Amino acid sequence: MKVQVLNLDGTAGKGDIELSDDVFGLEPRADILHRVVTWQLENRRGIARATRERSDVARTGKKFGNQKGGGSARHGDRAAPVFIGGGKAHGARRREFNISLNKKIRALGLKMALSAKAQNGLVIVDSLDVSDAKTKALAGQLAKANFGKKVLVMDGEQVNEGFALAARNIVGVNVLPAVGANVYDILKHDTLVLTRAAVEKLEARFNG
Template sequence: MKVKVQTLDAAAAGEVELNDAVFGVEPRTDILHRVVTWQLEKRRAPARATRERSDVARTGKKFGRQKGGGTARHGDRKAPVFIGGGKAHGARARTFGHDLNKKVRALGLKMALSSKAKDGSLIVLDNLDVAEGKTKALVAHLAKLNLNKALFIDGDAVNVSFAKASANIIGVDLLPAVGANVYDILKADSLVLTRAAVEKLEARFNG
């Protein structure tokens, strides 16, 4: 599959041949759903268990008389009614993540890339160089490319000038090729890859 390469000024900069094994896979909703669910659950921190009555280190000695003291007949200070006592019906320790086969994860990423290529929201740029890292200059470039909510993926490392210029622009996200993931790709209206990103992504699957 051949795709036109542009510059940030929306000028033509040649063509690039996209590997059909990476950008030409037929998307499946069930695979994409599994990968996105796995990815979001991996972000969740485990729930911390609270200390219940049996977990609190306090004296178990009966601290008052059974009768005649004018108070309730407590046996120890670990009871939930006391400050510092155990929590009644506290939260249990719990992890939310689950495993997903590497082949399914890789297939999901291919399908996410292919879905953007299929619906025409994939753009390939020559590079992401922004003059002096100015936000105003980048806003003008995005207007020429007709981009609003877009995910930009670069090569080994993100372009420093682009990262500086896009820091305050809402809806513009930037990732290195190694950080490409299904959730961020599907969430963006447009996917913008550099030539270096295309090479890295194809090498990632062919390696």
């Protein structure tokens, strides 16, 4: 698949780039993408912590008063929920959300997310070099390019430092190195902007 290389302001750049059909040319499947996104979001969740119930509280089990004649209710255990320091009645149970997903499904999901963007919403740029690493200047370039409200920009091994600093305060623009590519972030942005280096890294990730 041939794609024209653009500049950051949306104008035509130098030449074209050949994208691998094995990575960018698949037919997206909603069920695969849904499974991978669900796996990602579930693994972001922290552990739901348990509360201490009656059997977990370290209090004496000795009967602390007479059964009758004390002028109060009959009790046999200080760990009962009615007492301060007692166990929690029907407390929360510990839950873990680290679900597993086959590596092949995860890899396929990322390929399908990239393919979905290749059909609608993929932009390839030569590099992220900016002459003036200022937020105002970069925001003007991106506004001229009209990439959309939410833009995900990916670079190669590391994100260009000047671009990362300039893009840091632009609302709706997020930056990642190619190693951080994931299905959820790709799908939730209107446009995916890849550098040549990012394309090489992504294709090498699947071909290696």
